Amino acid sequence: MGYYFSSSIITIIIFIHINLFLTPFHTQAQGFDPLIRLPHSGSTRTRSKFRRVFPITDFGAKGDGFHNDTKAFLEVWKIACSLSGFVNVIFPYGKNFLVYPIDIGGPCRSKITLRILGTIVAPRNPEAWRGLNKRKWIYFHGVNHLSIDGGGTLDGKGQEWWSRSCKINSTNPCQHAPTAMTFHKCKNLKVRNLMLLNSQQMHMAFTSCMRVVASNLKVLAPASSPNTDGIHISATKGVEVRDSLIRTGDDCISIVRNSSRILIRNISCGPGHGISIGSLGKSKAWEKIQNVNVDGAYLYNTDNGLRIKTWQGGSGFASKITFKNILMYNVSNPIIIDQYYCDSRNPCENQTSAVQVENISFINIKGTSATKEAIKFACSDASPCEGLYLENIFLPSCLGGNTRSYCWQAHGSAQGFMYPSACFSTSSDFIRQNVLLESNPTINSI
Numbered sequence: 528m529g530y531y532f533s534s535s536i537i538t539i540i541i542f543i544h545i546n547l548f549l550t551p552f553h554t555q556a557q558g559f560d561p562l563i564r565l566p567h568s569g570s571t572r573t574r575s576k577f578r579r580v581f582p583i584t585d586f587g588a589k590g591d592g593f594h595n596d597t598k599a600f601l602e603v604w605k606i607a608c609s610l611s612g613f614v615n616v617i618f619p620y621g622k623n624f625l626v627y628p629i630d631i632g633g634p635c636r637s638k639i640t641l642r643i644l645g646t647i648v649a650p651r652n653p654e655a656w657r658g659l660n661k662r663k664w665i666y667f668h669g670v671n672h673l674s675i676d677g678g679g680t681l682d683g684k685g686q687e688w689w690s691r692s693c694k695i696n697s698t699n700p701c702q703h704a705p706t707a708m709t710f711h712k713c714k715n716l717k718v719r720n721l722m723l724l725n726s727q728q729m730h731m732a733f734t735s736c737m738r739v740v741a742s743n744l745k746v747l748a749p750a751s752s753p754n755t756d757g758i759h760i761s762a763t764k765g766v767e768v769r770d771s772l773i774r775t776g777d778d779c780i781s782i783v784r785n786s787s788r789i790l791i792r793n794i795s796c797g798p799g800h801g802i803s804i805g806s807l808g809k810s811k812a813w814e815k816i817q818n819v820n821v822d823g824a825y826l827y828n829t830d831n832g833l834r835i836k837t838w839q840g841g842s843g844f845a846s847k848i849t850f851k852n853i854l855m856y857n858v859s860n861p862i863i864i865d866q867y868y869c870d871s872r873n874p875c876e877n878q879t880s881a882v883q884v885e886n887i888s889f890i891n892i893k894g895t896s897a898t899k900e901a902i903k904f905a906c907s908d909a910s911p912c913e914g915l916y917l918e919n920i921f922l923p924s925c926l927g928g929n930t931r932s933y934c935w936q937a938h939g940s941a942q943g944f945m946y947p948s949a950c951f952s953t954s955s956d957f958i959r960q961n962v963l964l965e966s967n968p969t970i971n972s973i
Contacts, residue, residue, distance in 0.1 A: 590622025608635035620644035633670035643679035683726035694753035704728035752776035797827035808841015832861035840878035855894025881907035895925035904937035915939025
């Protein structure tokens, strides 16, 4: 049976995308147990008895965008953290709170909700970080049972940072820039109903955390902004990211070292670099990623689609990863596994060891590719990709003409409709590749 994209189908795709964010999401991941099981909150009477409300303006915050409100933030947090029960800290609507780099520590006796109704803004000048850690703006650590919501905005004012980036101007030195909101060694987090704008680098990062739900977020930065990941997950277990719109200059979602039990559903991504596992294995590191489920996403005008990237010389594994129910429009490299990743000014040295990539599934992936290679599996000679699975793939070119698959040391199976067709190695292909390598030892990279 032949398939093609008519103008009516493109119209339907655009209509679906528009309505995705005008109506609630209803897609549920089948057979996937909830990552977060919240305790029963008890009776209304018990909760109200211990609930306290602290507007930050009661602690000296001006909220005019000019006066430094960092001290007021620290003072209200200290009091809220020391109390028992439920505490609300309010950033009132219609105000702009200028907050300099801030370190917010726990654990706390209370369960705190930061209700951001107005806007929290960062200093425009990078010199505000002089003598401080340039990777942090709003930094939470050791905090448990924290909720952040309210429908307000965090504005990183990253324009001056971007202009100084070596990725924008190669004559500039490469240096770190702050992540807008970082959570480190935190547990039982809920972050929802927020807009994050123009982060200096990453917008939101979870590192060494457990049990996290991030939902109903808008994460926005220009496509030209460097390293502005939307949501970054590192060494974290039990994360659900859902019902969110991410438009940035780098990965919409990146999942790296030693993370597991990740569920991503109902995400709109683009522009940006797509949804990425990795990079893994840099500087010969041992790293693992496992039990990742991406179920329901719309990717448009992204530099990559669904990507797994590892450095040569690393070790560990990326395993039990599923991408399913994905719609794409004008996406470069829609499906890609790259075990020769090299984000360096200088060529990377060829090495034999590699992070093992295995048991990866791509199911119900449809849309249009901006490149001829709609599927690319560039796997390691020493550690070939094993257990790859493709089902119901339809990725024609958005420019006309045919698309194709590319495989190197990739082993797996496919079923259902496949366009372009799968290119997994048969036994004869495997023998041919080995003969080619023996006759020309220099061929060990893409």
